[in-house]
Amino acid sequence: MSILLTNETRAVVQGATGRIGQVQVRWMLEYGTKIVAGVTPGQGGTTVHGVPVYDSVAEAVEKEGANATVLFVPAPYTKDAVLEAIAAGIRLVVAVPEHVPVHDAMVMRRAAREAGVWLLGPNTPGIISPGIGKLGIMPGNMFKPGRIGIISRSGTLAYEVAGYVNEAGYGESSLIGIGGDPVIGPDIPDILAEFEKDPGTDAVVIVGEIGGSAEEEAAPFIAQMQKPVVAYIAGRSAPPGRRMGHAGAIIRAGQGTVADKARVLSEAGVAVARNISDVPRLLAEKLKAGTKAR
Amino acid sequence: MRLLEHQGKEILRRYGVATPRGSVARTPEEARQAAAELGPVVVKVQIPSGGRGKAGGIRPAEDPAQAAERASELLGSTIKGFPVGSVLIEEKMALQQELYLGLTIDNRRGVSVLMFCASGGMDIEEVAASRPELVHKLEIPAGAKLAEYDARNLIRRAGFQGKTLVQLASIAAKLYQCFAEYDLVVAEINPLGILADGRVVAADCKMEVDDNSLFRHPEFGSEKDELQDPLEREAREIGVTYIKLDGDIGIIASGAGLGMNTMDLVLEAGHRPANFLETGGGITRELMRRAVQLVAKHEQVRGLLVNLYGGVNPLVAAAEGVVDGVKALPQRLPVVVKALGNQQQEAHAVLEAAGIPVIKTIRTEDAVAELVRQMEGRSA
Numbered sequence: 001m002s003i004l005l006t007n008e009t010r011a012v013v014q015g016a017t018g019r020i021g022q023v024q025v026r027w028m029l030e031y032g033t034k035i036v037a038g039v040t041p042g043q044g045g046t047t048v049h050g051v052p053v054y055d056s057v058a059e060a061v062e063k064e065g066a067n068a069t070v071l072f073v074p075a076p077y078t079k080d081a082v083l084e085a086i087a088a089g090i091r092l093v094v095a096v097p098e099h100v101p102v103h104d105a106m107v108m109r110r111a112a113r114e115a116g117v118w119l120l121g122p123n124t125p126g127i128i129s130p131g132i133g134k135l136g137i138m139p140g141n142m143f144k145p146g147r148i149g150i151i152s153r154s155g156t157l158a159y160e161v162a163g164y165v166n167e168a169g170y171g172e173s174s175l176i177g178i179g180g181d182p183v184i185g186p187d188i189p190d191i192l193a194e195f196e197k198d199p200g201t202d203a204v205v206i207v208g209e210i211g212g213s214a215e216e217e218a219a220p221f222i223a224q225m226q227k228p229v230v231a232y233i234a235g236r237s238a239p240p241g242r243r244m245g246h247a248g249a250i251i252r253a254g255q256g257t258v259a260d261k262a263r264v265l266s267e268a269g270v271a272v273a274r275n276i277s278d279v280p281r282l283l284a285e286k287l288k289a290g291t292k293a294r
Numbered sequence: 295m296r297l298l299e300h301q302g303k304e305i306l307r308r309y310g311v312a313t314p315r316g317s318v319a320r321t322p323e324e325a326r327q328a329a330a331e332l333g334p335v336v337v338k339v340q341i342p343s344g345g346r347g348k349a350g351g352i353r354p355a356e357d358p359a360q361a362a363e364r365a366s367e368l369l370g371s372t373i374k375g376f377p378v379g380s381v382l383i384e385e386k387m388a389l390q391q392e393l394y395l396g397l398t399i400d401n402r403r404g405v406s407v408l409m410f411c412a413s414g415g416m417d418i419e420e421v422a423a424s425r426p427e428l429v430h431k432l433e434i435p436a437g438a439k440l441a442e443y444d445a446r447n448l449i450r451r452a453g454f455q456g457k458t459l460v461q462l463a464s465i466a467a468k469l470y471q472c473f474a475e476y477d478l479v480v481a482e483i484n485p486l487g488i489l490a491d492g493r494v495v496a497a498d499c500k501m502e503v504d505d506n507s508l509f510r511h512p513e514f515g516s517e518k519d520e521l522q523d524p525l526e527r528e529a530r531e532i533g534v535t536y537i538k539l540d541g542d543i544g545i546i547a548s549g550a551g552l553g554m555n556t557m558d559l560v561l562e563a564g565h566r567p568a569n570f571l572e573t574g575g576g577i578t579r580e581l582m583r584r585a586v587q588l589v590a591k592h593e594q595v596r597g598l599l600v601n602l603y604g605g606v607n608p609l610v611a612a613a614e615g616v617v618d619g620v621k622a623l624p625q626r627l628p629v630v631v632k633a634l635g636n637q638q639q640e641a642h643a644v645l646e647a648a649g650i651p652v653i654k655t656i657r658t659e660d661a662v663a664e665l666v667r668q669m670e671g672r673s674a
Binding site for chain 1: 399401402404405406435436437474477479504506507509510535537539547548549550551552553554555557558559560561562566567570572574575603604605606634635636638655656657658659
């Protein structure tokens with residue numbers, strides 16, 4: 001089982017004909033993802049790796065029954081592409097591009113929430129439900145089917161955590177990249193609620209990083225969850241006041257440090273890992289203790 | 295990109311917000327001429343930083359000769375780490391009351407937030423921390439307009455009425471227009487001053503433009519904030535994020551989270567990172583070659599750890615770039631690479647053929663340990 005990206009998902013790729021889009025279409029197809037169309041205005045009637053390309057998302061919805069999209073369009077066009085997808089009735093929007101203006105991200109977030117559409121990103125590696133498919137840029141060979149849900153702000157860090165989780169004999173139900181930017185579509189509790197409902201997920205790992213307060217604000221929701229939650233927060237060694245690559249990862253005036261986040265999450269019953277290598281052990285302990293007794 | 299005070303005020307004037315009369319001077323002579331038209335003035339250094347007053351960067355002058363003198367003291371000096379290239383010569387104004395008006399983004403909720411406080415002139419973060427009830431806030435949803443009546447209702451709560459209230463609300467609406475149209479992430483007028491005759495002027499102005507939006511604001515050029523460190527400047531040219539630190543192990547990672555995690559593990563192993571370097575998703579062979587050479591330029595670097603994922607990045611090109619970079623280094627530097635994901639086997643083969651140790655498991659701590667072994671001259 002999985003969340004958001006399931007056997008019902010029929011995806012379009014916006015920007016499928018671009019340099020990155022073409023490569024990613026191939027890798028998503030090779031992974032077994034149901035990619036039903038590409039969309040690039042002006043390229044309608046062509047194909048990419050055998051997938052038909054349309055000029056608009058609405059046309060892909062009409063002709064191919066698409067219900068999800070993953071975007072590989074340049075940052076300046078991301079907002080319009082997202083709004084187009086929402087207007088066409090798409091239910092899951094995966095906004096991969098980085099460097100999207102924050103005012104655009106605010107508009108995207110509002111439009112998605114008002115329409116009840118899942119928006120991942122901007123600046124997300126995407127989503128993978130191992131064994132079912134992937135919408136995004138994560139390398140498929142790092143994941144395997146299983147019963148652990150993963151939520152991450154960072155792509156590469158999520159791959160790393162999945163690697164350790166798999167090494168210990170687990171696997172993932174779904175991995176959700178929420179986005180590394182300051183303003184993104186999902187709040188962590190939105191995703192946690194889906195994992196809590198999913199019969200195919202036994203426990204959730206939150207992969208966080210310094211900056212902001214998204215992890216802390218998820219604490220009250222986690223405190224009333226039935227399924228166990230483990231967290232790892234990167235950036236213990238980061239100097240305050242500097243943006244660590246992700247625009248969202250910056251420690252301001254003593255807030256958003258690893259210690260702050262770890263404290264608040266621990267109080268909510270989360271097992272917080274000091275290093276990623278501790279994640280499998282904490283998962284095992286939590287799962288052994290059972291769902292209720294934490 | 296942080297705008298200078300005079301750039302921010304120029305934008306405010308375009309939207310009809312009054313500012314003190316003044317002009318920018320780059321020489322003492324220009325300062326003298328500017329002051330000749332203004333009477334008593336204040337000479338203000340134009341640097342992208344707050345706290346200029348406390349640092350001695352804002353000085354009064356009674357006449358043109360004194361203005362020239364103040365300008366010659368300030369021009370060419372360094373204040374708060376920034377070289378002073380220009381000063382703003384501005385008419386001195388007697389403010390009866392100093393207020394605070396600001397806009398920022400609540401990242402978590404994805405909305406703009408208007409803030410008003412009747413005690414301006416000081417650090418708003420301190421006021422918000424010690425007397426939060428004095429800071430009045432209004433959320434503005436993305437894409438919405440700020441209605442003047444909403445601003446009036448907000449500012450009314452701070453004890454203003456009548457003509458002053460209407461003026462303040464109008465300025466708030468205009469500031470929000472600037473905020474939205476110029477893609478600002480911070481816009482502050484602090485202090486917003488009330489004069490004896492009741493007029494309201496923006497005595498100072500702080501604006502920061504979202505770097506990701508500069509493509510649609512050509513008037514600011516493509517220059518982002520001036521970076522102080524030459525290595526950080528070079529990194530920008532290459533197209534990577536580089537932060538110089540003071541340790542002995544250089545790091546190249548293909549993502550921000552992975553980079554931070556690698557730093558944490560270097561620290562855990564009893565060493566310190568010499569830098570944070572994140573390539574983002576645009577790795578090419580050339581980018582990687584230059585990144586390796588950049589990291590090696592740090593005078594304290596004794597080893598280099600490269601930690602990569604092939605997701606959006608091409609691992610084979612990355613591996614070739616690492617080999618190119620290492621070969622071109624002036625002296626031997628221990629290097630260990632961990633690279634997983636698409637094309638991992640081909641990438642490992644490229645590195646091993648060049649004699650570069652490769653860690654093929656998920657364990658970044660093993661890569662750190664192997665690098666430390668190499669740095670200490672021990673064999674595995």
